[in-house]
Amino acid sequence: MIRFSKVSRQFEVGEERVLALREIDMEIHDGEYAAIMGPSGSGKSTMLNILGLLDRADSGQYHLDDQDTTTLSETKRAALRRRQFGFVFQSFHLVPRMTAAQNVELPLNLDGVSPRERRDRVGAALDSMGLADRANHKPSQLSGGQRQRVAIARATIMKPSVLLADEPTGNLDSKSSKEVIQALETLNLAGITLVVITHDPSIGDRANRKIVMQDGKIDQDITLN
Amino acid sequence: MRLSDLFKFSLGALGGARTRTWLMLLAMSIGVSSVLLLTAVGEGTRHYVNNQFMDLGSHLLIVMPGKLETTGGQPPILSATEVDITIDDAIAISRSPSIRRVAPMVLGSAPASWNQRERTVNVIGSTADLYDVRKLTMASGRFLPTGDPTRGAPVAVIGDTLKAELFGNTAALGERIRIDGQKFQIIGVLEDAGGAGVGMDLRDAAVIPVATAQNLFDSPSLFRVMVEADGHSAISRAERAIIDIMRMRHNGEEDVTVITQNAMLATFDNILGSLTLAVGGIAAISLAVAGVLIMNVMLVAVAQRKTEIGLLKAIGSPGRQILQLFLAEASMLALLGALVGLIIGFAGVYGLAKALPDFPIGIPYWAPLAAAGTSLGTSVIFCFLPARRAAKLDPVLALAGH
Numbered sequence: 001m002i003r004f005s006k007v008s009r010q011f012e013v014g015e016e017r018v019l020a021l022r023e024i025d026m027e028i029h030d031g032e033y034a035a036i037m038g039p040s041g042s043g044k045s046t047m048l049n050i051l052g053l054l055d056r057a058d059s060g061q062y063h064l065d066d067q068d069t070t071t072l073s074e075t076k077r078a079a080l081r082r083r084q085f086g087f088v089f090q091s092f093h094l095v096p097r098m099t100a101a102q103n104v105e106l107p108l109n110l111d112g113v114s115p116r117e118r119r120d121r122v123g124a125a126l127d128s129m130g131l132a133d134r135a136n137h138k139p140s141q142l143s144g145g146q147r148q149r150v151a152i153a154r155a156t157i158m159k160p161s162v163l164l165a166d167e168p169t170g171n172l173d174s175k176s177s178k179e180v181i182q183a184l185e186t187l188n189l190a191g192i193t194l195v196v197i198t199h200d201p202s203i204g205d206r207a208n209r210k211i212v213m214q215d216g217k218i219d220q221d222i223t224l225n
Numbered sequence: 226m227r228l229s230d231l232f233k234f235s236l237g238a239l240g241g242a243r244t245r246t247w248l249m250l251l252a253m254s255i256g257v258s259s260v261l262l263l264t265a266v267g268e269g270t271r272h273y274v275n276n277q278f279m280d281l282g283s284h285l286l287i288v289m290p291g292k293l294e295t296t297g298g299q300p301p302i303l304s305a306t307e308v309d310i311t312i313d314d315a316i317a318i319s320r321s322p323s324i325r326r327v328a329p330m331v332l333g334s335a336p337a338s339w340n341q342r343e344r345t346v347n348v349i350g351s352t353a354d355l356y357d358v359r360k361l362t363m364a365s366g367r368f369l370p371t372g373d374p375t376r377g378a379p380v381a382v383i384g385d386t387l388k389a390e391l392f393g394n395t396a397a398l399g400e401r402i403r404i405d406g407q408k409f410q411i412i413g414v415l416e417d418a419g420g421a422g423v424g425m426d427l428r429d430a431a432v433i434p435v436a437t438a439q440n441l442f443d444s445p446s447l448f449r450v451m452v453e454a455d456g457h458s459a460i461s462r463a464e465r466a467i468i469d470i471m472r473m474r475h476n477g478e479e480d481v482t483v484i485t486q487n488a489m490l491a492t493f494d495n496i497l498g499s500l501t502l503a504v505g506g507i508a509a510i511s512l513a514v515a516g517v518l519i520m521n522v523m524l525v526a527v528a529q530r531k532t533e534i535g536l537l538k539a540i541g542s543p544g545r546q547i548l549q550l551f552l553a554e555a556s557m558l559a560l561l562g563a564l565v566g567l568i569i570g571f572a573g574v575y576g577l578a579k580a581l582p583d584f585p586i587g588i589p590y591w592a593p594l595a596a597a598g599t600s601l602g603t604s605v606i607f608c609f610l611p612a613r614r615a616a617k618l619d620p621v622l623a624l625a626g627h
């Protein structure tokens with residue numbers, strides 16, 4: 001479970017101070033499917049980055065499964081990212097020199113998993129994303145939708161409990177978008193907590209919970225049943 | 226992360242930036258191969274000089290007037306108060322049982338002429354024994370006659386260069402030349418002594434009986450006495466005998482210096498050994514330059530691969546691991562560069578050895594190790610700054626490419 005208590009984040013640009021998050025209080029439960037929406041600059045990405053321990057709050061507390069993350073060392077935060085979180089980005093962030101399989105394998109590789117186990121898990125992950133026949137393709141040889149599905153396979157290969165996606169369909173056409181969203185939702189059905197930032201209302205409407213941000217604050221927080 | 230995966234990742238990263246990788250490999254391999262080539266030439270020179278000394282005669286001692294001020298590896302500095310060595314001293318030395326032959330030597334230069342042609346030449350006064358002591362061979366005629374060294378004769382043996390310069394293709398045997406106005410009959414011409422001329426170049430010299438030379442230069446003192454010990458084991462006995470005899474003859478004063486061939490050899494060996502180290506060190510500077518290049522290129526690499534580093538951070542790679550990845554990349558580069566450099570270096574030395582068959586060129590055993598070690602060391606040290614910069618990047622900013 002994720003709990004924000006009065007989380008604030010500000011940036012200094014020259015003399016100016018930008019309050020990207022203003023004392024956010026929020027909880028996200030295990031297995032939830034939440035869409036974060038709101039205008040550009042409202043603090044969506046900032047919130048997601050703090051959620052995924054890529055960034056730190058300037059004040060307030062962030063409890064992850066009852067552990068206070070605000071005081072953790074950078075190494076401990078890296079370890080939590082490795083085990084608990086999967087990230088999916090708008091621009092995919094695949095390593096261009098590596099094949100699809102190698103990209104998916106990278107987290108296992110860094111974690112020292114044995115080559116045999118890696119091969120099995122990568123094969124299964126690509127398979128579940130419908131990319132079994134693309135394993136040896138470089139990112140440049142894949143379509144946008146395929147690239148994003150490779151990125152999702154990579155984000156989930158360590159079996160994280162939370163999947164964070166920042167505009168995962170922002171660079172995709174509607175058909176690919178649908179495939180990618182379906183892939184994410186399938187993972188959510190299997191139990192993973194899914195948090196998606198999106199500008200697309202049709203995608204936002206699919207989520208059980210819709211968090212709308214405005215000016216660094218949560219403007220609306222609607223949970224459907 | 227497993228070591229093999231670390232290597233694969235680094236190799237992949239190197240392969241992903243071909244131009245950069247080739248450039249750095251080039252710099253590294255130039256550094257490594259120049260270390261090999263220069264030290265090989267240095268070692269070759271050392272061996273060459275060693276061989277020259279071997280040619281000089283193996284049981285040789287040289288007696289010089291004056292006492293060495295210092296002992297050890299320094300070049301000989303002779304005291305100002307020189308006492309002469311005379312022919313009688315040389316004769317006395319030759320009576321020692323540990324000494325086989327003695328060749329007293331007088332050295333001077335004088336104009337030599339034949340048929341209007343004149344040259345200034347080195348004139349060496351010595352005895353018949355010089356022939357064996359210096360292991361000479363005759364091109365024609367014979368060497369100086371044996372007999373009482375205190376009696377002179379107007380005869381001369383000339384080196385092959387001098388013969389060619391004075392006589393050209395004309396036969397020189399039996400001709401009379403003038404040395405400093407006095408007439409000398411040529412009784413022999415030396416064969417090209419080759420490079421065996423450490424000490425004195427006989428190719429351009431006229432050798433005359435020692436007593437005659439003393440008259441010519443109007444001086445009773447000897448330049449030095451070359452002594453051949455009675456076998457290798459007799460060298461130190463001979464050295465002691467010479468010093469004892471000379472002290473007895475010079476009122477208990479130890480006023481000569483005896484240089485054994487081993488001592489000379491050791492001195493040269495020392496000098497040339499340090500020379501090899503010095504040129505090797507200079508070449509190693511090029512490796513340091515390559516290190517600076519690697520640092521620059523890795524800084525660029527870190528900048529270019531910011532999003533990749535951001536991604537690594539996002540998937541939970543700790544800073545320590547990112548540091549490792551970049552250092553491994555530099556090490557791979559260094560090892561590959563060293564390998565290429567070693568191949569080029571060995572090939573170059575092989576080529577030189579083929580081109581100069583008389584020159585005993587050879588890579589000293591420590592040079593490849595030192596070169597490879599230096600290249601690895603500089604790469605890792607110089608890559609530390611860029612690697613640490615990568616490890617410390619802020620993940621969000623890195624992902625955004627800032």
Ligand SMILES: Nc1ncnc2c1ncn2[C@@H]1O[C@H](COP(=O)(O)OP(=O)(O)OP(=O)(O)O)[C@@H](O)[C@H]1O
Pocket residue numbers: 011012013018019020038039040041042043044045046047
């Ligand atoms: N590294 C930074 N330095 C300075 N200001 C920043 C930084 N990151 C974010 N901001 C500012 O913080 C505010 C929130 O940014 P954030 O990226 O969270 O917005 P967003 O809701 O994700 O917008 P978008 O929909 O355009 O992605 C913005 O005003 C932005 O300019």
Ligand SMILES: [Mg+2]
Pocket residue numbers: 044045046166
């Ligand atoms: Mg954003």
